[in-house]
Amino acid sequence: MSAQKSPRSGVLSGAAGLVGFSALAGLLVTVMVTPAVAITGVTASSTIGIFDSLPEYIEIGQQPERNTIYAQYSGEGNVGGYQEIARIYKQNREEVPFEEISQFALDAAVAGEDERFYTHGGVDVQSVIRTALDNFVAGGIEGGSSTLSMQLVKQIFVQEALELPTEEEREAAYEEATATEYDRKLKEMKLAIGLEKKYTKKEILTAYLNIAFFGDNTYGIQAASQRYFSKDAKDLTLAEAAALIAIVQYPETRDLSTPDNYPANEARRDVILQSMERLGMVTQEQYQEAYDTLYDENFVKPSTPSNGCMGADRHAKWFCDYVVKNVKNFEFLGADEAERQANWDRGGYQLYTTLDMDVQVNAQMRMWDYVNYNETAMNLGGASTSVEVGTGRVLTMTENKEYNNTLEGGGSATTAVNFNANLEYGASSGFPGGSTYKLFTLLAWLDAGKGLYERVSGDARTENMAKFQDSCNGPYGGPYQFRNDGGQSPGAVDIISATSGSINGAFLTMAMQLDQCKIAEMAKNVGVERADGDPLTTQPSAVLGTNEITPLGMAGAYATVASGGKYCKPIVVDRAIGPDGAELPGQAQECRQALDPEVAAAAAGALRAVMTGGTGSASNPGDGIPIIGKTGTTNSAEHTWIVTSTTRVATAVWVGNIVGQDPLYNYEWMGYAGNQLRHPVMAATMAVIDSKYGGGEFPAIPDRFMKGSSLAVPDVRGQTPDAAKALLEGLGFGYKDGGVVDSDVEAGKVATTDPPPGATSAVGIVVTVYTSNGALKGVPDVAGETVEGARSILQGAGFTNINERCQRLPSSTQPNDPRVDRVSSSNPPAGTVIRPGDPITLTVTKLSC
Incomplete structure (x- = not known):
């Protein structure tokens, strides 16, 4: 324990010293200016004028x-709940406040820098007189006689200089603040x-210890305690406190960042310890223990x-990195971007963010596990983002590469x-989104x-690009x-099957019935944008995901579907605490209804099939x-993607080429093909x-979207x-000749269609019509006929390959039983359509075989 407690009773004498400021000012001018006139030739009147023109107060700030x-x-x-x-x-x-600074540090500052701190009124007149005489004898300015209050003034000007906008302004202001x-x-x-x-001794001493420079870009007693002793300022021992105060006069040669500085620091520390014992701040035992502490x-x-x-x-x-780059958007930091950046640079803010380390650590570790950050066979990248619905x-927010923003880089x-x-x-x-972008065609389809x-037709084919309407950038021409x-x-x-199987042909057929501009507007409306800031492209190939987009944007889009159509702009700060300890609101949630809730429910129904039996089931x-x-x-x-969402959290994962075009099919890692x-x-x-956030059921598909x-x-x-073509085209269907097929329908007439009769299909779908060759015939019903009669009927229908098999009746059957010597059935059975030469076997029931 320190022998005494600050602030000292001498504060009263210090206050008394402030009375009679005019007399003190006159004394200072006389003491300081007279040697200056003798040494430098400066005029007394000009110096007094400078003194009189200065403001009386300065803010600590x-x-x-x-x-x-x-x-x-x-x-x-x-x-x-935070880390x-x-x-x-x-x-x-x-x-840190006065109460969170070790008494040893408070006393060491006074003993080492300003022994009469508690008895003077800002200027130690005794020291000024002695220093002025020394300077006069030396013929120059060699001493400063600076009190802690004067040093605080100097440091305030130094800090103001360091905060100026340009290097030139900073250098000029610093030179002025430190000029001898x-x-x-x-x-x-x-x-x-x-x-x-204006301030109490307690406030001045606290401000001095918070502003002082301790070397190695370390400012203030708290940061210095953490930097050199890995503890808080309130926990400093006597030896540690004296060693830190020993730094402030010559931080470049006395800071504790290198053992090379230890001897100089120890010499100054010992002087401070001696002063503390002499002033009664510590006991002889405390002094000796600190003095004997080795620098190891x-x-x-x-x-x-x-x-x-x-x-x-x-x-x-x-x-x-994403948080820091968003500082300009944090309204709680200031009225505009410039003020926000300036306040952030000044610092003192505590940001309590949305990042959830309970799930982030696992997400980042799994990204590192499966997407090799040091792959040499290709320039392999991976990233994922999760957004709360x-x-x-x-x-x-994860990435397979290690973060390094130094000029040298890290390889x-x-x-x-x-x-x-x-x-x-x-x-x-950004990176091409591939079929994850099909969501926006699906949404536009439902919205229509x-x-x-x-x-719709899912076939691979070539279409005239003129069939694709585009009110933004069309019309198009040429084959696609x-x-x-x-x-x-x-x-x-159907659309659910097309979504589950990610069938390109189906989505391009859908797109031909929509406005390509509408598809891009739908993507933009749910928060998707090109990463380079250009407008989303709308040419037909964009339907299949040629726009370069981001995982963050896609996670937000799928979260919109999962939330019933409500889009929420990504945010990263829940709340903050300002430099003054005041609670700040953080980022406001910016949400809007971007989709009809029923459109969102129908889209979710189609996307559910992807994860339960479609192309995304391996990610479930x-x-x-x-x-x-x-x-x-x-x-x-x-490039490969998977974007998912529960009713609570949406996640986007991208794995692909950072640069280059190496096929992931040809790559393998951890037992997985690269595209998996x-x-x-x-x-x-x-x-x-899921284990933390859970999730509920999605709404049922509204009836109006079933058909x-x-x-x-x-x-x-x-x-x-x-006749079939005229009827189909009159209803809005397309017509395609499927050629001739085997059928029992009259030759030259329509045998069947695809989709089949009665199937619900989109207007505009191409119906394939197949024409009968009349080559098939239906097997007549000959049950109950005699063998001769059955043969006659079959031969009359054109069938030529007729066989028999005997089926014995029960022994109790009487000879006059009507089943005797009659046909019970045929194989193929009656009604079956077959070729005339295909075999038909008659089953004949008899008393004995």
Whole structure:
């Protein structure tokens, strides 16, 4: 324990010293100016004029501090449900109140820098006189006689200089604040006197310890305690406190960042300790124990500075980067972007963010597991983002590369580009979304009143681009050839099947019945944009996902569907605390109804099929939580996606080429083909998210979207092809000649259609019409006939290959039983359509065989 407590009783004498300011001012001018006139030739009148023209007071104000970013965390070591993930600062400083500073540090500052601090009124006249005489004898300015109050004044001007906007302005102001001149010294004296009029000794001493520079970009006693001793300022021992105060006069040669400075620091520390014992601040025993403390690893216990996102929690660096790049949007920091940035640079803010470390750590680890950040065979990248449904709160943000924004970089395993965000907020130009972009054609289809069980052509084919309406950038012309994955042509398919199987042909058929501009507007309305900031392209190929987009944008879009059509702009800060300790509101949730809730419900119904038996089933964690989603794969699998959502959380995962066009089909890692790596990332990520957030059922598909605007395909069987074509085209269907097929319908007449008669299909779908060759005949019913009679009937119908088999009747059967020697059945049975030469076997019942 310290022998005494501050503030001292001498504060009263200090206050008394402020009385008679005019007399003191006159004395100071006389003492300071007379040697100056003799040494430098400056005129007394000019110096007195400078003194008189100075303001009487100076504000201590807020000093630049570090900003601290927190994430939600429920694990061991959390504080109030949060965990610190990053510190961002231009100056490493954390202001602390008087009560959170060790008494040893308070006393060491006074003993080492201003022994009469509690008895003077801002200027130590005795010291001024002695210093002035020394300077006169020396023939120059060699001493300063600065009190703590005067040093505080100087540091305030230094800090103001460091905050100026340009390097030129900063250098000029710093030179002025530190110049070895009588004018500056007089200025400090007058302002120090005014400082002591306005503030208490306690406030001045606290401000001094919070503003002082302790070397190695470390400012203030709290940051210095953490930097060099890995503890808070309130916990400093006597030896530690004296060693820190020993730094402030010559931080470049006495800070504790290197053992090379230990001898100089120890020498000054011992002087401070001696002064503290002489002044009665510590006992002889305390002094001796501190004096005997060696400078070794048991004494100096440094903590590595963790400034910026490079020093952030390893699992949260990409999120940290996104937060820092969003500072200009944080309205709680100021009225406009310039004020927000200036306040952030000044620091002292605590941001409590939306990041959930309970799920973030797992998400980031799984990304590193499955998407090799150090792959040399190709420039492999991966990223994922999770967004809370209905709020826009960003819960996770991962990337396969390690974060490194230094000029030197960190090699191929690192990058400064955040693949989750766009060019403005992540320096990324995005990646083609592939079939995940089909969502917006689906939404436009439903918004136009069309249904999920309408059938459209899913075939690969070539179409004239003029068939695609585009009120933004059309019209188009020329052929457009498209194919399905695997080259299949499935014919007519309903919209749910087309979505589940991600059938390109079906979605392009849908697009031909829509306005391409409307599809792009639908994407924009739910928060999707090109990463480079250009407008979304609308040419027909855009339907299949050629726009370069971001995981963050896609997660927000699918969250919109899951929320019943409510789009919420991504946010990253829930609340904040300002430098003054005041609670700040954080980012407001910006949500709007972007989709008709019934359109969203119908889309969710189609997307559910993707995850329960379609192309996204491998990403389903299988925990019973209802989930919707869509896969996406670009040509040659250069880029692969999976975007999912429960009713609580939406997640987008991208794996692909950062640059280059290497097919992921040809790559393998962790037992997975490269184009499948997205699935274990998603499944493992969602398993942990679901365990915390859960999820409910999605709404049922509204009845109006079960059929939509579809029509039933008419029954044209038995009609001539020309008559069938006229009827179909009159109803709005397309007509396609499917050729001749075997049928029992009269040759030359329509045998069947695809879709079949009665099937609900979208207007505009092409109905394939097949014409009969008359080659098939129906087997007549000959049951009950004699063998001769049956043969006669069959031969009369044109059948030639007739056989018999005997079936014995029960022994009790009488000879006159009507079943005897009669045909009981035929194989194929009556009504079966077969070729005339196909075999027919008659079963004949007899008394004996």
